[in-house]
Amino acid sequence: MHAIRLHTFGPAENLTYESVDDPSPGPGQIRIAVAAAGVHLLDTVLRAGERGPLPEPPPLPTIPGREVAGVVESxxxxxxxxxxxKRVVAHLGFAPGGYAELAVVDVDRVHEIPGNLDFAQAVAMIGTGRTAMGIVQFSELGAGSVVVVPAPAGGLGTLLVQYAAHAGATVIGVAGGPEKVAMAQANGADPAVDHTDPEWPEKVRARLGGRPATVVFDGVGGPVARAAVGLLGPGGQHLVFGWSSGEPYAVEGLSEQVLGPVMTRKAGGPNPVRTLESRALAEAAEGRLVPAVRRFPLAEAADAHRALETRRTTGKVVLEP
Structure with a gap:
């Protein structure tokens, strides 16, 4: 099979397209003919040699990627x-191997794909979608809610905007550039503003007519988060699930980190991760969430990483063999 391999930690160009041996499924496993593989910002962190949430970086050489969809063939x-x-989708956990034409996974991690979703959409929901479901469970959204979503045109931001809008909330999208502003508007943000305009907070206040924000879904941090938190009224929530700007922002007594382990504890049950994955797929199957996807050929994984790192993507980045 063909796969993307990483032999040395470093820049995106260290990802190489190679011919490698086919993996064999062990007991309790299936092998998937991969039709779509998800690319996550964490993949770029691990590729650079940082450990992220792992105890240590993955051993080399490695095939990156932890989200796959395709057809079970062995x-x-x-x-x-x-x-x-069967058409299936699975999150591989912290075991890599997704950037390939074939991938092996434990069968108890697999979900059958609802008939109306394509493979790329299913990949978007199994990872990014489950994160969205993990975040929104911390806030009761309704017609009286005013929700601020920084990075509303990304894979996760798109889903948060759609979910809040479907719940009847007023959604404020804070995007970077006209294309992303337009995408946020199309997904239900009203207003959507460009954070490169230094007057964007004042414009939002004027548009809202003095209504304060009730929730900030913040995966960006930095100056954008600081300004967004300034829009909150008494009792507002600042839910922090990342800081893609590289600069965490939090206010003591106000900000709450809702990173992975916190999300799963909140979801509860014997298998909370699977619960969130099932919820995400169900939301997409019912049409309440429609993931945006940016597709790259598998052989162009390095280009996909560069585009993601430089914020030149919208929606979920997906590789297709």
């Missing part, structure tokens, strides 16, 4: 034959 020992030929 079964390991003990796996029911009914899985063969």
């Amino acid at each position: 079964l390991g020992e003990g796996v029911a034959g009914l899985w063969l030929g």
Whole structure:
């Protein structure tokens, strides 16, 4: 099979398209003919040699990627034959191997793809979608809510805008550049503003007629988060799930970090991660969430990483063999 391999930590050009041996499914595993592989910002962190949330960086050489969708084409020992030929999606956890034409995964991580979703959309929901479901569970949204979403044109921001708008909230999208502002508006943000305009907070206040924001969904941090938090009224929520700007921003007594482990504890149940994945796929199957996707050929994984790191993407970045 063909796969993307990383032999040395460093820049995106260290990702190489190679021919490698096919993986074999072990007991309790299936092998998927990959039709779409998700690219996550964490992938770029690991590629650079940082460990992110892992105890240590992955051993080299490695095939990056932790989100795949495709068709089951081989079964390991003990796996029911009914899985063969099914359209499935899976998050591989912290085990890499997604940037490839074939991927092996434990069958208990797999979800059958609802019939109305394509492979790329399913990949977007299994990782980014489950994160969106993890975030929104911390806030009760309704017609009286005023929600601020920085980076509303990204894979996660798009889903947060759609979810809040569907709940009846007023959604403020804070994007970077006219194209992303237009995309936020199309997904339900009204108003959507350009954060490169230094007067954007004043324009939002004027548009809202003095209504304060009630929630800030913040994965950006830095000056944008600082200005967004300034829009909150008494009792408002600043929910922090990342800081893509490289600069965390929090206010003591106001800001709450809702990173991965906190999300799963909130979801509860015997398998909270799977619960969030199922919710995300169900939202997409019902049409309440429509993930935006930016597609790259598998062989151009380095270009996908560069585009993601320089914020030249909208929606979820996906590789297609």
